[in-house]
Amino acid sequence: MPIIVNLDVMLAKRKMQSKELAETVGITLANLSILKTGKAKAIRFSTLQAICEALDCQPADILEYQPDE
Template structure:
């Protein structure tokens, strides 16, 4: 399973979900889906925009966890 650690990076950057949503250009609902590990996929361009907004690498957000 891939865990999405957006909440960790948001806390480190002292950024709100609303602010991230505005910077990335996706809805708060979609950020919540990612944040709550409910997403089945994420587009590379979306991941790239999230990394740009949070000034991080994909590995800072995505983590493999054994089931």
């Protein structure tokens, strides 16, 4: 899939655990895990906004496009 999710990188930079982010954002740890592994088919803008607010980052810090070769 050409969309790479760098959520684990941002969590490490902010020294935050997945559980803390899930609680702050208001999603389950299971859904956050699906997003982190890149298995999610979609993400709501409201969820993306909440993640960006919690991690003090931009969407581009979390999502990256790499075309298939």
